[in-house]
Amino acid sequence: PGTIVGQTAVERRGLQAARAEEGAQDTPPPLLEITDEIAQAAALVAEADAAAAAAGNSRRVTRRQAPTGTYWMQNIARKGIVPWGDNSTYAVFRNVRDYGATGNGVTDDTAAIKRAMNDGKRCGEKCNGSTTKNAIVYFPPGTYLISTTIPLPFGTQVIGDANNRPLLLAAPGFVGLGVLSTDEYTGGGTGAGPRRPAIRNIFIDVRGTAPDKNIACLHYQVAQATSLQNVELIAGPTQTGMFAENGSGGHISDVTFTGGAFGIWGGIQQFTAQRLRFNGCTIGVQVIWDWGWVWKSIAMTNVGTGFKLVPEGGGSSGNVGSALFLDSSFTNVETVVQITPPSSTPATGTTGLVLENVALSGVTKAAVADTSGAVLLAGGTSRIEHWALGPVYEGSVDARSFSAGGKVGNYRRPLTLTNDNGAYYERPKPQYESASVDEFVHIRDFGATGDGTTDDTASFQQALYASQGKILFVDAGSYLLTST
Numbered sequence: 001p002g003t004i005v006g007q008t009a010v011e012r013r014g015l016q017a018a019r020a021e022e023g024a025q026d027t028p029p030p031l032l033e034i035t036d037e038i039a040q041a042a043a044l045v046a047e048a049d050a051a052a053a054a055a056g057n058s059r060r061v062t063r064r065q066a067p068t069g070t071y072w073m074q075n076i077a078r079k080g081i082v083p084w085g086d087n088s089t090y091a092v093f094r095n096v097r098d099y100g101a102t103g104n105g106v107t108d109d110t111a112a113i114k115r116a117m118n119d120g121k122r123c124g125e126k127c128n129g130s131t132t133k134n135a136i137v138y139f140p141p142g143t144y145l146i147s148t149t150i151p152l153p154f155g156t157q158v159i160g161d162a163n164n165r166p167l168l169l170a171a172p173g174f175v176g177l178g179v180l181s182t183d184e185y186t187g188g189g190t191g192a193g194p195r196r197p198a199i200r201n202i203f204i205d206v207r208g209t210a211p212d213k214n215i216a217c218l219h220y221q222v223a224q225a226t227s228l229q230n231v232e233l234i235a236g237p238t239q240t241g242m243f244a245e246n247g248s249g250g251h252i253s254d255v256t257f258t259g260g261a262f263g264i265w266g267g268i269q270q271f272t273a274q275r276l277r278f279n280g281c282t283i284g285v286q287v288i289w290d291w292g293w294v295w296k297s298i299a300m301t302n303v304g305t306g307f308k309l310v311p312e313g314g315g316s317s318g319n320v321g322s323a324l325f326l327d328s329s330f331t332n333v334e335t336v337v338q339i340t341p342p343s344s345t346p347a348t349g350t351t352g353l354v355l356e357n358v359a360l361s362g363v364t365k366a367a368v369a370d371t372s373g374a375v376l377l378a379g380g381t382s383r384i385e386h387w388a389l390g391p392v393y394e395g396s397v398d399a400r401s402f403s404a405g406g407k408v409g410n411y412r413r414p415l416t417l418t419n420d421n422g423a424y425y426e427r428p429k430p431q432y433e434s435a436s437v438d439e440f441v442h443i444r445d446f447g448a449t450g451d452g453t454t455d456d457t458a459s460f461q462q463a464l465y466a467s468q469g470k471i472l473f474v475d476a477g478s479y480l481l482t483s484t
Contacts (some may be wrong), residue, residue: 034148034176039110042147042175050106050145050171069140069161076437079444080476083452085132090120092476095138103142105169110147113137123154130154139166139202149176149219151183152197160201162230162433170206170215178219178243179204182226197222200229201431207236207259216243220266226250229429235260237282244268245288252276254428262286263303267319268293274426278303284333288312289319297426298328306336309351310371322352322390327423329359336363336379341370342389344402352390357423359383368405376405386411432471441467443474450477457481 034042074095082090097103099119100112116137123130134155141164152158158180160166170179182197204217217233220242227250233241241257244266256277257263263281267289278284278300286308287293300306311319320339330336336358342350353368355377360367363379368389370376377387388408392401419425432439444450446466448459456479463472 038175039148042110042171042173050108069164071161071163072432072435072437072440073136073159074138074140074161076440076473077442078475079442081450082133082476083450083478085120087120087133090133092134093136093138094119095140096144097140101139101144103140103144103166105143105145105167107145108147108171109144110150113144113146113150117150117153117156122156124151127154134196139168141166143167143169145169145171146179147171147174149178149181151181152199155196157196157198158200158202159198162201162431165201165203165230165232167203167205170204170209170217172208172210174206174209174213174215176215178216179206180217181219181221183219183221183246196225198227198229199231200227201231203232203234205234206239207234209236209239211236211238214238214240214261216240216265218242220244220247222247222250222268224249228252228255230254230431232256232258233260233263234258237261240265241281242266257281257284272296273298275428277301278306283308286310287320287323289321290323291321292324293322294324294326295328296326296424298325299331300329300333300336301331303330303333304335305338306330306333307338309337309339309353311340319349320351322354324354325356325358327357329361330363330367331361333360333363335365335369336360336367337369339368339370341372341374342376342404344404346391346400350390353388355384355387357383357385358387435471439471440473441470443472443479444477448477448479450475450479452478452480455480455482457483 078093080092082092094116096109096113096116099116101109101116103109118124120133122133122135135153136157136159139158139160141161144166146168168179180199199218206215206217209215216239217235218241220228221244233255235241236259239260240262241260242264244264246267248269249271251272253274256279259280261282262285263278263283264285267287269291270293272294273296275297276299278298280302282304284300284303284306288311307323309320309323337353339351339353355367360379360383361381363381365379366375366377367379367384368377376389386407387405388403389405390403392403392408393399394401394409413422413424417424441463443460443463446459446463448456448463450456460479460481
Protein backbone atom coordinates (compact mmCIF):
# COMPACT_ATOMS: atom_id res chain seq x y z
CA PRO A 1 0.00 0.00 0.00
CA GLY A 2 1.03 3.57 -0.56
CA THR A 3 1.84 6.03 2.18
CA ILE A 4 1.85 9.77 2.62
CA VAL A 5 5.10 11.09 1.20
CA GLY A 6 7.89 10.75 3.76
CA GLN A 7 5.75 9.26 6.54
CA THR A 8 5.28 5.74 7.84
CA ALA A 9 2.02 4.61 9.39
CA VAL A 10 3.54 4.91 12.87
CA GLU A 11 4.72 8.45 12.15
CA ARG A 12 1.27 9.36 10.91
CA ARG A 13 -0.26 8.06 14.11
CA GLY A 14 2.21 10.20 16.06
CA LEU A 15 1.21 13.21 14.01
CA GLN A 16 -2.44 12.47 14.72
CA ALA A 17 -1.74 12.47 18.45
CA ALA A 18 0.11 15.78 18.19
CA ARG A 19 -2.74 17.32 16.29
CA ALA A 20 -5.17 16.08 18.92
CA GLU A 21 -3.17 17.98 21.55
CA GLU A 22 -3.39 21.09 19.38
CA GLY A 23 -7.17 20.74 19.25
CA ALA A 24 -7.39 20.31 15.49
CA GLN A 25 -11.01 19.92 14.43
CA ASP A 26 -10.19 17.40 11.73
CA THR A 27 -8.22 15.04 13.98
CA PRO A 28 -8.91 11.39 13.08
CA PRO A 29 -9.76 8.79 15.72
CA PRO A 30 -6.91 7.19 17.68
CA LEU A 31 -5.68 3.65 17.16
CA LEU A 32 -5.93 1.33 20.16
CA GLU A 33 -4.89 -2.22 20.95
CA ILE A 34 -7.90 -3.95 22.48
CA THR A 35 -6.97 -6.68 24.95
CA ASP A 36 -9.30 -9.53 25.94
CA GLU A 37 -9.86 -7.82 29.30
CA ILE A 38 -10.90 -4.56 27.63
CA ALA A 39 -13.22 -6.43 25.26
CA GLN A 40 -14.91 -8.35 28.09
CA ALA A 41 -15.39 -5.21 30.18
CA ALA A 42 -16.78 -3.31 27.20
CA ALA A 43 -19.26 -6.12 26.51
CA LEU A 44 -20.56 -6.03 30.09
CA VAL A 45 -21.00 -2.26 29.93
CA ALA A 46 -22.72 -2.51 26.53
CA GLU A 47 -25.31 -4.99 27.79
CA ALA A 48 -25.93 -2.95 30.95
CA ASP A 49 -26.43 0.22 28.90
CA ALA A 50 -28.72 -1.56 26.43
CA ALA A 51 -30.81 -3.06 29.22
CA ALA A 52 -31.11 0.32 30.94
CA ALA A 53 -32.15 1.98 27.70
CA ALA A 54 -34.71 -0.71 26.99
CA ALA A 55 -36.07 -0.48 30.53
CA GLY A 56 -36.48 3.24 30.08
CA ASN A 57 -38.68 2.64 27.06
CA SER A 58 -40.69 -0.26 28.46
CA ARG A 59 -41.60 -1.78 31.79
CA ARG A 60 -40.13 -5.06 30.72
CA VAL A 61 -36.99 -5.88 28.75
CA THR A 62 -37.66 -8.63 26.21
CA ARG A 63 -34.82 -10.36 24.40
CA ARG A 64 -36.58 -11.15 21.16
CA GLN A 65 -35.02 -13.40 18.56
CA ALA A 66 -34.31 -11.42 15.42
CA PRO A 67 -35.93 -12.53 12.14
CA THR A 68 -34.03 -15.04 10.04
CA GLY A 69 -34.58 -13.41 6.63
CA THR A 70 -35.44 -14.68 3.16
CA TYR A 71 -32.29 -13.89 1.18
CA TRP A 72 -31.14 -16.91 -0.85
CA MET A 73 -27.57 -16.76 0.47
CA GLN A 74 -28.63 -17.88 3.92
CA ASN A 75 -30.33 -21.07 2.75
CA ILE A 76 -28.47 -22.25 -0.35
CA ALA A 77 -26.77 -25.66 -0.07
CA ARG A 78 -23.08 -25.64 0.86
CA LYS A 79 -21.31 -27.91 -1.62
CA GLY A 80 -17.90 -26.24 -1.81
CA ILE A 81 -14.53 -27.46 -0.60
CA VAL A 82 -11.26 -25.91 0.55
CA PRO A 83 -8.51 -27.94 -1.15
CA TRP A 84 -5.64 -26.21 0.66
CA GLY A 85 -5.25 -25.13 4.24
CA ASP A 86 -4.94 -28.52 5.97
CA ASN A 87 -8.52 -28.46 7.23
CA SER A 88 -11.05 -30.63 5.42
CA THR A 89 -13.93 -29.32 7.57
CA TYR A 90 -13.10 -25.64 7.11
CA ALA A 91 -16.30 -23.56 6.79
CA VAL A 92 -16.22 -20.97 4.02
CA PHE A 93 -19.73 -19.74 4.87
CA ARG A 94 -20.41 -18.90 8.48
CA ASN A 95 -23.69 -17.44 9.79
CA VAL A 96 -23.04 -15.30 12.87
CA ARG A 97 -26.15 -16.79 14.52
CA ASP A 98 -24.45 -20.19 14.46
CA TYR A 99 -21.67 -18.71 16.60
CA GLY A 100 -23.99 -17.28 19.25
CA ALA A 101 -24.93 -13.84 17.90
CA THR A 102 -28.54 -12.89 18.67
CA GLY A 103 -29.21 -9.73 16.68
CA ASN A 104 -31.69 -8.57 19.33
CA GLY A 105 -30.00 -5.22 20.04
CA VAL A 106 -29.72 -5.95 23.78
CA THR A 107 -27.22 -8.81 24.02
CA ASP A 108 -23.63 -7.90 23.18
CA ASP A 109 -22.79 -9.83 19.99
CA THR A 110 -19.15 -8.77 19.65
CA ALA A 111 -17.51 -11.99 20.88
CA ALA A 112 -19.84 -14.18 18.81
CA ILE A 113 -19.10 -12.23 15.64
CA LYS A 114 -15.37 -12.45 16.31
CA ARG A 115 -15.70 -16.22 16.67
CA ALA A 116 -17.39 -16.34 13.28
CA MET A 117 -14.63 -14.20 11.78
CA ASN A 118 -11.72 -16.20 13.17
CA ASP A 119 -12.97 -19.79 13.13
CA GLY A 120 -10.46 -22.10 11.45
CA LYS A 121 -7.14 -20.38 12.27
CA ARG A 122 -7.51 -17.63 9.70
CA CYS A 123 -5.01 -14.97 8.60
CA GLY A 124 -5.28 -12.04 11.02
CA GLU A 125 -2.86 -10.14 13.21
CA LYS A 126 0.84 -10.67 12.34
CA CYS A 127 -0.13 -12.55 9.16
CA ASN A 128 1.12 -10.90 5.98
CA GLY A 129 -1.36 -12.62 3.69
CA SER A 130 -3.06 -15.86 2.73
CA THR A 131 -5.21 -17.21 -0.11
CA THR A 132 -6.14 -20.58 1.40
CA LYS A 133 -8.72 -19.67 4.04
CA ASN A 134 -11.20 -17.12 2.76
CA ALA A 135 -14.63 -16.79 4.34
CA ILE A 136 -18.11 -15.30 4.00
CA VAL A 137 -19.42 -14.02 7.34
CA TYR A 138 -23.18 -13.67 6.97
CA PHE A 139 -25.51 -11.46 9.01
CA PRO A 140 -29.25 -12.24 8.99
CA PRO A 141 -31.60 -9.31 9.69
CA GLY A 142 -31.39 -7.85 13.18
CA THR A 143 -29.62 -5.29 15.35
CA TYR A 144 -26.19 -6.47 16.48
CA LEU A 145 -24.83 -4.64 19.52
CA ILE A 146 -21.06 -4.10 19.19
CA SER A 147 -18.81 -3.00 22.08
CA THR A 148 -15.29 -3.18 20.56
CA THR A 149 -13.73 -3.09 17.12
CA ILE A 150 -14.18 -6.27 15.07
CA PRO A 151 -11.17 -6.91 12.78
CA LEU A 152 -11.71 -8.67 9.45
CA PRO A 153 -9.14 -11.40 8.76
CA PHE A 154 -7.50 -11.57 5.34
CA GLY A 155 -9.97 -12.54 2.59
CA THR A 156 -13.19 -11.94 4.53
CA GLN A 157 -16.51 -10.99 2.98
CA VAL A 158 -19.08 -9.51 5.36
CA ILE A 159 -22.51 -9.88 3.76
CA GLY A 160 -25.92 -9.02 5.18
CA ASP A 161 -29.41 -9.93 4.03
CA ALA A 162 -29.93 -7.86 0.88
CA ASN A 163 -33.69 -7.69 1.43
CA ASN A 164 -33.57 -6.64 5.08
CA ARG A 165 -30.17 -5.21 5.88
CA PRO A 166 -28.86 -5.86 9.41
CA LEU A 167 -27.69 -3.03 11.67
CA LEU A 168 -24.35 -3.06 13.48
CA LEU A 169 -24.95 -0.72 16.42
CA ALA A 170 -22.00 0.68 18.36
CA ALA A 171 -22.64 0.61 22.11
CA PRO A 172 -22.44 3.92 24.05
CA GLY A 173 -19.20 2.76 25.69
CA PHE A 174 -17.72 1.43 22.43
CA VAL A 175 -13.94 0.96 22.54
CA GLY A 176 -11.84 1.13 19.38
CA LEU A 177 -11.57 3.02 16.11
CA GLY A 178 -14.08 1.50 13.68
CA VAL A 179 -16.95 -0.89 14.35
CA LEU A 180 -15.48 -3.03 11.56
CA SER A 181 -11.78 -2.80 10.74
CA THR A 182 -10.00 -4.22 7.71
CA ASP A 183 -6.66 -3.07 9.08
CA GLU A 184 -4.05 -5.27 10.72
CA TYR A 185 -0.73 -3.53 11.41
CA THR A 186 2.12 -5.98 11.70
CA GLY A 187 4.62 -3.77 13.51
CA GLY A 188 7.28 -1.34 12.39
CA GLY A 189 4.69 0.80 10.66
CA THR A 190 3.79 -1.95 8.20
CA GLY A 191 0.20 -2.85 7.42
CA ALA A 192 -0.81 -6.21 6.08
CA GLY A 193 -2.47 -4.44 3.15
CA PRO A 194 -5.64 -6.49 3.42
CA ARG A 195 -6.75 -7.78 0.04
CA ARG A 196 -10.09 -9.23 -0.98
CA PRO A 197 -12.26 -7.93 1.87
CA ALA A 198 -15.81 -7.17 0.80
CA ILE A 199 -18.58 -5.59 2.86
CA ARG A 200 -22.13 -5.29 1.63
CA ASN A 201 -25.76 -5.04 2.69
CA ILE A 202 -25.38 -3.58 6.19
CA PHE A 203 -26.02 -0.46 8.27
CA ILE A 204 -23.44 0.75 10.79
CA ASP A 205 -24.54 3.35 13.37
CA VAL A 206 -22.12 5.03 15.82
CA ARG A 207 -24.26 7.98 16.92
CA GLY A 208 -24.74 6.59 20.42
CA THR A 209 -21.01 6.57 21.24
CA ALA A 210 -19.25 9.25 23.29
CA PRO A 211 -18.87 12.39 21.12
CA ASP A 212 -15.31 13.06 22.31
CA LYS A 213 -14.06 9.63 21.16
CA ASN A 214 -14.30 10.42 17.41
CA ILE A 215 -15.46 6.89 16.56
CA ALA A 216 -15.69 5.76 12.92
CA CYS A 217 -18.24 3.36 11.48
CA LEU A 218 -15.62 1.67 9.34
CA HIS A 219 -11.81 1.54 9.51
CA TYR A 220 -11.10 0.75 5.89
CA GLN A 221 -7.40 0.32 5.15
CA VAL A 222 -7.42 -2.00 2.14
CA ALA A 223 -5.52 -3.05 -0.95
CA GLN A 224 -6.49 -4.72 -4.23
CA ALA A 225 -9.65 -6.70 -4.99
CA THR A 226 -11.74 -4.96 -2.34
CA SER A 227 -15.32 -3.73 -2.48
CA LEU A 228 -17.93 -1.93 -0.43
CA GLN A 229 -21.54 -2.08 -1.66
CA ASN A 230 -25.06 -1.30 -0.45
CA VAL A 231 -23.93 0.03 2.93
CA GLU A 232 -25.11 2.98 5.03
CA LEU A 233 -22.73 4.57 7.54
CA ILE A 234 -24.47 6.74 10.14
CA ALA A 235 -22.43 9.11 12.31
CA GLY A 236 -22.86 11.99 14.75
CA PRO A 237 -21.39 15.52 14.48
CA THR A 238 -17.93 14.54 15.81
CA GLN A 239 -17.71 11.12 14.19
CA THR A 240 -16.61 9.68 10.85
CA GLY A 241 -18.29 7.35 8.41
CA MET A 242 -15.14 5.81 6.92
CA PHE A 243 -11.57 6.24 8.19
CA ALA A 244 -9.05 5.07 5.58
CA GLU A 245 -5.55 6.35 6.28
CA ASN A 246 -3.68 4.07 3.90
CA GLY A 247 -4.05 1.48 1.17
CA SER A 248 -4.39 0.87 -2.55
CA GLY A 249 -7.19 0.20 -4.96
CA GLY A 250 -10.72 -1.05 -4.79
CA HIS A 251 -14.31 -0.20 -5.59
CA ILE A 252 -17.00 1.54 -3.53
CA SER A 253 -20.59 1.67 -4.76
CA ASP A 254 -24.09 2.38 -3.50
CA VAL A 255 -22.94 3.64 -0.11
CA THR A 256 -24.76 6.32 1.90
CA PHE A 257 -22.97 8.52 4.43
CA THR A 258 -25.44 10.08 6.86
CA GLY A 259 -24.18 12.80 9.20
CA GLY A 260 -20.70 12.99 10.66
CA ALA A 261 -17.84 15.45 10.81
CA PHE A 262 -16.54 13.49 7.81
CA GLY A 263 -18.23 11.04 5.49
CA ILE A 264 -14.80 9.75 4.43
CA TRP A 265 -11.45 10.78 5.91
CA GLY A 266 -8.15 9.40 4.67
CA GLY A 267 -5.92 8.68 1.75
CA ILE A 268 -5.35 5.84 -0.67
CA GLN A 269 -3.46 5.23 -3.90
CA GLN A 270 -6.42 4.89 -6.24
CA PHE A 271 -10.10 4.10 -5.94
CA THR A 272 -13.23 4.04 -8.05
CA ALA A 273 -16.41 5.23 -6.33
CA GLN A 274 -19.92 5.12 -7.80
CA ARG A 275 -23.38 6.11 -6.63
CA LEU A 276 -22.39 7.47 -3.23
CA ARG A 277 -24.77 9.64 -1.19
CA PHE A 278 -23.66 12.15 1.42
CA ASN A 279 -26.37 13.69 3.59
CA GLY A 280 -25.72 16.23 6.34
CA CYS A 281 -21.94 15.76 6.64
CA THR A 282 -19.80 18.71 7.75
CA ILE A 283 -17.16 17.57 5.24
CA GLY A 284 -18.23 14.95 2.74
CA VAL A 285 -14.74 13.67 1.92
CA GLN A 286 -11.30 14.75 3.06
CA VAL A 287 -8.57 13.17 0.97
CA ILE A 288 -5.21 13.70 2.67
CA TRP A 289 -3.26 11.96 -0.11
CA ASP A 290 -3.89 9.95 -3.24
CA TRP A 291 -2.57 9.11 -6.69
CA GLY A 292 -5.86 9.19 -8.54
CA TRP A 293 -9.49 8.80 -7.54
CA VAL A 294 -12.55 8.55 -9.83
CA TRP A 295 -15.86 9.71 -8.35
CA LYS A 296 -18.98 8.96 -10.42
CA SER A 297 -22.66 9.60 -9.71
CA ILE A 298 -21.98 11.28 -6.38
CA ALA A 299 -24.90 13.10 -4.73
CA MET A 300 -24.22 15.48 -1.85
CA THR A 301 -26.99 17.28 0.02
CA ASN A 302 -26.72 19.70 2.96
CA VAL A 303 -22.95 19.37 3.22
CA GLY A 304 -20.43 22.04 4.23
CA THR A 305 -17.40 21.21 2.07
CA GLY A 306 -17.97 18.44 -0.43
CA PHE A 307 -14.42 17.33 -1.20
CA LYS A 308 -11.53 18.72 0.84
CA LEU A 309 -8.47 17.61 -1.13
CA VAL A 310 -5.96 18.97 1.34
CA PRO A 311 -3.10 17.14 3.10
CA GLU A 312 -3.36 16.35 6.78
CA GLY A 313 -3.24 19.43 8.97
CA GLY A 314 -3.78 21.73 5.98
CA GLY A 315 -0.17 21.41 4.84
CA SER A 316 1.34 22.36 1.52
CA SER A 317 0.49 20.67 -1.74
CA GLY A 318 2.19 17.54 -2.97
CA ASN A 319 0.25 14.60 -1.60
CA VAL A 320 -3.13 14.76 -3.35
CA GLY A 321 -2.55 13.70 -6.95
CA SER A 322 -5.79 13.94 -8.91
CA ALA A 323 -9.54 13.54 -8.73
CA LEU A 324 -12.15 13.09 -11.46
CA PHE A 325 -15.83 13.89 -10.80
CA LEU A 326 -18.39 12.56 -13.29
CA ASP A 327 -22.18 12.72 -13.55
CA SER A 328 -22.60 14.07 -10.02
CA SER A 329 -24.80 16.56 -8.16
CA PHE A 330 -24.29 18.94 -5.24
CA THR A 331 -27.29 20.51 -3.51
CA ASN A 332 -27.12 23.03 -0.64
CA VAL A 333 -23.35 22.68 -0.39
CA GLU A 334 -21.04 25.55 0.59
CA THR A 335 -17.93 24.55 -1.38
CA VAL A 336 -17.89 21.56 -3.73
CA VAL A 337 -14.11 21.05 -4.00
CA GLN A 338 -11.29 22.65 -2.00
CA ILE A 339 -7.61 22.26 -2.91
CA THR A 340 -4.30 23.87 -2.03
CA PRO A 341 -3.32 26.82 -4.30
CA PRO A 342 -2.42 25.46 -7.77
CA SER A 343 0.80 26.17 -9.64
CA SER A 344 1.69 25.71 -13.30
CA THR A 345 5.31 24.93 -12.38
CA PRO A 346 6.14 21.23 -12.90
CA ALA A 347 6.80 19.04 -9.85
CA THR A 348 5.12 21.42 -7.39
CA GLY A 349 2.39 18.97 -6.49
CA THR A 350 -0.67 20.71 -7.90
CA THR A 351 -3.80 18.58 -7.56
CA GLY A 352 -5.32 17.77 -10.95
CA LEU A 353 -9.10 18.15 -11.19
CA VAL A 354 -11.70 17.27 -13.79
CA LEU A 355 -15.41 18.04 -13.32
CA GLU A 356 -17.61 16.65 -16.08
CA ASN A 357 -21.41 16.70 -16.21
CA VAL A 358 -21.74 18.05 -12.68
CA ALA A 359 -24.96 19.72 -11.49
CA LEU A 360 -24.90 22.47 -8.85
CA SER A 361 -27.91 23.69 -6.90
CA GLY A 362 -27.58 26.23 -4.11
CA VAL A 363 -23.78 26.08 -3.90
CA THR A 364 -23.21 29.14 -1.71
CA LYS A 365 -19.43 29.74 -1.82
CA ALA A 366 -17.68 28.05 -4.73
CA ALA A 367 -17.64 25.03 -6.98
CA VAL A 368 -13.84 24.99 -6.68
CA ALA A 369 -11.77 27.08 -4.27
CA ASP A 370 -8.31 26.88 -2.78
CA THR A 371 -7.22 27.17 0.83
CA SER A 372 -6.18 30.81 0.36
CA GLY A 373 -9.81 31.67 -0.31
CA ALA A 374 -9.45 32.15 -4.07
CA VAL A 375 -12.51 31.05 -6.06
CA LEU A 376 -11.37 29.02 -9.07
CA LEU A 377 -14.86 28.10 -10.28
CA ALA A 378 -18.03 29.87 -9.20
CA GLY A 379 -20.85 28.08 -7.43
CA GLY A 380 -24.54 28.91 -7.55
CA THR A 381 -26.97 26.83 -9.57
CA SER A 382 -25.64 25.57 -12.88
CA ARG A 383 -24.40 22.56 -14.82
CA ILE A 384 -20.70 22.10 -15.48
CA GLU A 385 -20.23 20.34 -18.80
CA HIS A 386 -16.45 20.06 -18.57
CA TRP A 387 -13.86 21.86 -16.45
CA ALA A 388 -10.24 20.88 -15.90
CA LEU A 389 -7.42 22.20 -13.74
CA GLY A 390 -3.82 21.01 -13.84
CA PRO A 391 -1.23 19.65 -16.27
CA VAL A 392 -2.57 18.57 -19.67
CA TYR A 393 -0.85 16.16 -22.05
CA GLU A 394 -2.25 15.82 -25.58
CA GLY A 395 -0.69 13.45 -28.06
CA SER A 396 2.65 13.09 -26.29
CA VAL A 397 4.11 12.97 -22.81
CA ASP A 398 6.35 15.83 -23.89
CA ALA A 399 3.46 18.05 -25.02
CA ARG A 400 2.68 19.50 -21.61
CA SER A 401 0.44 22.47 -21.06
CA PHE A 402 -1.39 23.73 -18.00
CA SER A 403 -5.09 24.36 -17.67
CA ALA A 404 -5.91 26.99 -15.06
CA GLY A 405 -9.55 25.94 -15.22
CA GLY A 406 -11.82 25.45 -18.20
CA LYS A 407 -12.66 23.10 -21.02
CA VAL A 408 -9.87 21.03 -22.54
CA GLY A 409 -10.28 19.82 -26.13
CA ASN A 410 -13.52 19.11 -27.95
CA TYR A 411 -14.15 15.58 -26.79
CA ARG A 412 -17.68 14.20 -26.79
CA ARG A 413 -19.04 11.15 -25.06
CA PRO A 414 -20.00 8.34 -27.45
CA LEU A 415 -23.78 7.98 -27.48
CA THR A 416 -23.39 4.21 -27.20
CA LEU A 417 -21.90 4.69 -23.71
CA THR A 418 -24.46 7.11 -22.28
CA ASN A 419 -28.02 6.99 -20.98
CA ASP A 420 -30.90 9.32 -21.87
CA ASN A 421 -29.53 12.00 -19.52
CA GLY A 422 -26.08 11.99 -21.09
CA ALA A 423 -24.43 10.23 -18.14
CA TYR A 424 -22.15 7.26 -18.68
CA TYR A 425 -24.18 4.08 -18.43
CA GLU A 426 -23.65 2.09 -15.25
CA ARG A 427 -25.28 -0.78 -13.45
CA PRO A 428 -24.89 -2.10 -9.90
CA LYS A 429 -23.45 -5.55 -9.35
CA PRO A 430 -26.44 -7.92 -9.17
CA GLN A 431 -27.27 -9.60 -5.88
CA TYR A 432 -30.35 -11.51 -7.07
CA GLU A 433 -32.39 -10.27 -4.11
CA SER A 434 -35.68 -11.69 -5.35
CA ALA A 435 -34.31 -15.07 -6.45
CA SER A 436 -35.19 -18.27 -4.62
CA VAL A 437 -32.75 -21.08 -3.90
CA ASP A 438 -34.19 -23.31 -6.64
CA GLU A 439 -33.20 -20.75 -9.28
CA PHE A 440 -29.52 -21.52 -8.71
CA VAL A 441 -27.45 -24.21 -10.41
CA HIS A 442 -24.42 -25.59 -8.53
CA ILE A 443 -21.31 -26.06 -10.64
CA ARG A 444 -20.23 -29.09 -8.60
CA ASP A 445 -23.45 -30.87 -9.57
CA PHE A 446 -21.98 -31.16 -13.09
CA GLY A 447 -18.80 -32.96 -12.08
CA ALA A 448 -16.50 -30.02 -11.39
CA THR A 449 -14.28 -30.93 -8.45
CA GLY A 450 -12.71 -27.62 -7.40
CA ASP A 451 -9.80 -29.56 -5.93
CA GLY A 452 -7.12 -27.47 -7.64
CA THR A 453 -5.56 -30.42 -9.49
CA THR A 454 -8.31 -31.97 -11.65
CA ASP A 455 -8.99 -30.38 -15.03
CA ASP A 456 -12.52 -28.97 -14.58
CA THR A 457 -12.78 -27.33 -18.01
CA ALA A 458 -15.36 -29.70 -19.52
CA SER A 459 -17.50 -29.77 -16.39
CA PHE A 460 -17.40 -26.00 -16.12
CA GLN A 461 -18.51 -25.63 -19.73
CA GLN A 462 -21.31 -28.15 -19.23
CA ALA A 463 -22.55 -26.19 -16.22
CA LEU A 464 -22.55 -22.96 -18.23
CA TYR A 465 -24.70 -24.53 -20.94
CA ALA A 466 -27.06 -26.12 -18.41
CA SER A 467 -27.58 -22.92 -16.43
CA GLN A 468 -29.14 -20.89 -19.24
CA GLY A 469 -32.15 -19.13 -17.74
CA LYS A 470 -30.82 -19.94 -14.27
CA ILE A 471 -28.10 -18.51 -12.01
CA LEU A 472 -24.83 -20.46 -12.01
CA PHE A 473 -23.42 -20.74 -8.50
CA VAL A 474 -19.68 -21.44 -8.37
CA ASP A 475 -19.23 -23.38 -5.16
CA ALA A 476 -16.14 -22.76 -3.04
CA GLY A 477 -13.06 -24.41 -4.47
CA SER A 478 -10.12 -23.96 -6.85
CA TYR A 479 -11.12 -24.84 -10.40
CA LEU A 480 -8.36 -25.70 -12.87
CA LEU A 481 -9.27 -24.56 -16.42
CA THR A 482 -7.02 -25.37 -19.38
CA SER A 483 -8.94 -23.70 -22.22
CA THR A 484 -11.46 -20.96 -22.84
